[in-house]
Amino acid sequence: MGELTGRTVLVTGAGRGIGRTEALHLAAAGANVVVNDPGVEIDGSGGDRGVAEAVVAEIRARGGRAVADTGSVADWADARRMVELAVAEFGELHAVVNNATIEVNKGLERLSEAEFDNVVAVKLKGTFAVSHWAAAHWRARFDAGDRTDRAIVNTASGSGLLNPLPTQTNYAAANAGVAAMTTVHALELRRLGVRVNCVSPSMVRTRLTTPVPGMDQAPPDGAPDPKDPAVVAPLVAYLVSDGCPLTGQVLSVRGGTIAVNHGWSRGAQLTSESPVWTVPELAAGLATLALEDPFDRLATALGGALGAHGREEFEAMVNAELERH
Numbered sequence: 423m424g425e426l427t428g429r430t431v432l433v434t435g436a437g438r439g440i441g442r443t444e445a446l447h448l449a450a451a452g453a454n455v456v457v458n459d460p461g462v463e464i465d466g467s468g469g470d471r472g473v474a475e476a477v478v479a480e481i482r483a484r485g486g487r488a489v490a491d492t493g494s495v496a497d498w499a500d501a502r503r504m505v506e507l508a509v510a511e512f513g514e515l516h517a518v519v520n521n522a523t524i525e526v527n528k529g530l531e532r533l534s535e536a537e538f539d540n541v542v543a544v545k546l547k548g549t550f551a552v553s554h555w556a557a558a559h560w561r562a563r564f565d566a567g568d569r570t571d572r573a574i575v576n577t578a579s580g581s582g583l584l585n586p587l588p589t590q591t592n593y594a595a596a597n598a599g600v601a602a603m604t605t606v607h608a609l610e611l612r613r614l615g616v617r618v619n620c621v622s623p624s625m626v627r628t629r630l631t632t633p634v635p636g637m638d639q640a641p642p643d644g645a646p647d648p649k650d651p652a653v654v655a656p657l658v659a660y661l662v663s664d665g666c667p668l669t670g671q672v673l674s675v676r677g678g679t680i681a682v683n684h685g686w687s688r689g690a691q692l693t694s695e696s697p698v699w700t701v702p703e704l705a706a707g708l709a710t711l712a713l714e715d716p717f718d719r720l721a722t723a724l725g726g727a728l729g730a731h732g733r734e735e736f737e738a739m740v741n742a743e744l745e746r747h
């Protein structure tokens with residue numbers, strides 16, 4: 423018996439990368455797993471049913487229980503079907519792990535309407551759609567007197583929560599939205615016995631991050647690998663487990679380090695005698711406050727890049743990189 427025996431978990435985008443290792447880990451811990459993944463390219467194009475089916479075959483070969491689903495989380499009817507599949511196949515759904523994403527990285531002036539919409543549809547609307555249908559099912563179970571522990575685990579990114587990463591208008595906005603939705607849903611669903619948390623992986627080696635310098639280097643044989651996608655799965659397993667008390671949390675995972683995120687927080691403030699400011703008063707007043715430079719923030723996120731280059735040189739490097747996208 424594993425610690426998740428008897429729990430049924432739907433993992434979206436579970437055919438590759440972090441979602442795949444989450445599905446394998448949850449199944450090894452005894453959970454029944456719905457492996458959702460349409461097997462699309464990074465930009466959302468194409469599709470390969472074999473991607474989800476291969477993970478299911480891997481789980482079954484190890485004696486676990488899993489079923490494949492190849493619907494898109496961005497499709498309202500598909501999202502409903504994956505929740506129904508869990509119940510039809512395993513008799514119940516206890517947890518949803520919203521992990522699916524696509525990426526289309528371009529500078530704002532080049533990013534098309536469709537490229538914005540498509541990324542937001544998978545990352546943000548997809549999280550809403552699957553959570554909606556799960557919550558509707560859990561509402562009915564709650565009304566029928568069922569008090570089983572339920573959980574949602576969303577997936578955000580430092581891009582959107584912490585770092586103003588250039589070329590990620592769509593992805594950053596969607597991830598910030600996922601974190602915001604996590605706290606709203608945690609509040610709303612507590613009355614139904616549903617806990618809602620969010621993980622935010624960082625520097626994990628998947629097809630999304632292989633272009634990042636240094637990401638393709640694995641440590642020598644046998645040494646622990648802090649960039650292995652498997653570093654995220656134990657936290658997800660804990661968050662979906664019956665008896666985990668956490669709700670409303672957004673937790674970053676980088677190698678073996680887990681950090682609690684506090685989100686936007688109020689900084690220094692000015693108050694005028696009259697509630698209506700004049701523009702000169704605003705200009706003088708705001709000049710006295712410590713304001714954050716987004717380039718400083720990016721440099722910090724990149725590990726103190728400013729120290730090596732200086733502010734102007736760093737901005738020029740970022741601008742040159744932007745011209746390539």
Ligand SMILES: NC(=O)c1ccc[n+]([C@@H]2O[C@H](COP(=O)([O-])OP(=O)(O)OC[C@H]3O[C@@H](n4cnc5c(N)ncnc54)[C@H](O)[C@@H]3O)[C@@H](O)[C@H]2O)c1
Nearest residue numbers: 435438439440461462494495521522523579623625626628
């Ligand atoms: N890799 C990292 O370092 C990193 C950092 C921050 C956040 N994340 C987040 O972790 C999650 C997993 O990312 P990854 O790096 O494993 O990426 P990945 O590309 O390896 O896996 C994403 C999976 O989602 C699937 N997918 C795409 N569109 C879908 C849809 N409409 N419906 C269902 N599935 C769909 C893809 O087919 C793919 O298999 C994402 O939410 C991502 O934002 C990853």
